[in-house]
Amino acid sequence: MIALRPDQYAALAAMAETEAGLHMPPAKRTFVTSRLQRRLRRTGLADFDAYLGLLNANDAAGRAERRHFVSALTTNVTGIYREPHHFDLLADRLRAHLSVGRHPRFRVWSAGCSTGEEPLSIAAVCRTHLGPMWAHRCEILATDVDAEVIEAAGNRTPDAALMAALSRGPVPGDADPAVGTPERLFASLQSGIRYTVHNLLHPLEETLGFDAIFCRNVTIYFSPPAQTRVHANLRAQLRPGGLLALGHSERLRDGAGDLRPVGRTAFQRTGARDLPSKATA
Numbered sequence: 118m119i120a121l122r123p124d125q126y127a128a129l130a131a132m133a134e135t136e137a138g139l140h141m142p143p144a145k146r147t148f149v150t151s152r153l154q155r156r157l158r159r160t161g162l163a164d165f166d167a168y169l170g171l172l173n174a175n176d177a178a179g180r181a182e183r184r185h186f187v188s189a190l191t192t193n194v195t196g197i198y199r200e201p202h203h204f205d206l207l208a209d210r211l212r213a214h215l216s217v218g219r220h221p222r223f224r225v226w227s228a229g230c231s232t233g234e235e236p237l238s239i240a241a242v243c244r245t246h247l248g249p250m251w252a253h254r255c256e257i258l259a260t261d262v263d264a265e266v267i268e269a270a271g272n273r274t275p276d277a278a279l280m281a282a283l284s285r286g287p288v289p290g291d292a293d294p295a296v297g298t299p300e301r302l303f304a305s306l307q308s309g310i311r312y313t314v315h316n317l318l319h320p321l322e323e324t325l326g327f328d329a330i331f332c333r334n335v336t337i338y339f340s341p342p343a344q345t346r347v348h349a350n351l352r353a354q355l356r357p358g359g360l361l362a363l364g365h366s367e368r369l370r371d372g373a374g375d376l377r378p379v380g381r382t383a384f385q386r387t388g389a390r391d392l393p394s395k396a397t398a
């Protein structure tokens with residue numbers, strides 16, 4: 118294993134903070150050293166000084182390596198219906214939305230979606246309530262800073278374990294029990310999800326807002342200023358009445374403000390929406 122000196126570690130930690138908000142205190146040095154060995158091998162560089170040179174390069178190679186660097190340091194653990202109580206709240210929100218006479222598309226953002234289990238679970242809840250044509254009335258945006266997981270999520274195929282997990286949803290089905298083959302069901306779920314790379318440190322260039330935002334187990338790895346910045350960017354995208362779900366050990370840095378607690382690490386917007394331009398760049 119190629120060794121990492123404290124000064125090199127400090128430079129890499131600063132880069133992780135700038136690029137993705139990731140907080141890398143000295144205690145994480147072993148983790149970082151081990152995660153970056155593969156990048157050293159892949160790039161054929163001899164040591165971390167050479168690697169830092171590449172990371173800091175202001176050209177296409179430097180930009181590409183900064184993406185691999187972030188990907189190497191992120192934790193992508195996820196699961197179908199992880200923290201299931203949030204999917205019950207999502208179903209409540211969807212029912213309330215549908216109860217209004219003329220309603221716009223129900224829009225959900227899975228922010229920090231990893232390999233897609235979270236948006237697939239959201240899609241399954243929407244489909245349970247709306248049936249096979251659910252994607253005409255709902256839209257799910259699934260984003261992650263890690264281009265590798267976004268590619269994996271968009272290209273995945275249904276395996277038996279995934280489909281079995283999806284069929285064990287926490288929301289009782291009231292529509293369309295005849296779902297056809299696992300492949301058809303999976304294609305139906307994927308059809309309403311748009312996967313794209315997005316860094317939550319930056320405002321999302323969307324004007325329509327969202328009825329629900331899931332940003333779970335993402336900011337737990339961030340520095341406090343980065344958490345504040347990300348939460349401001351999420352709030353700016355929440356429609357009035359919209360649901361914000363955070364991970365079980367996350368909290369809103371700047372207090373709840375016009376977000377009313379509605380369950381475990383879940384909030385509902387009571388006030389009007391900020392303009393996206395007010396979000397933190």
Ligand SMILES: C[S@@+](CC[C@H](N)C(=O)[O-])C[C@H]1O[C@@H](n2cnc3c(N)ncnc32)[C@H](O)[C@@H]1O
Nearest residue numbers: 137191194195229231262263316317333334335
């Ligand atoms: C532990 S996974 C959580 C996945 C899912 N939300 C869940 O709770 O099951 C955290 C995800 O956040 C992503 N992430 C980390 N920093 C990010 C950033 N600055 N912007 C967007 N996504 C980020 C990681 O790439 C990773 O896929």
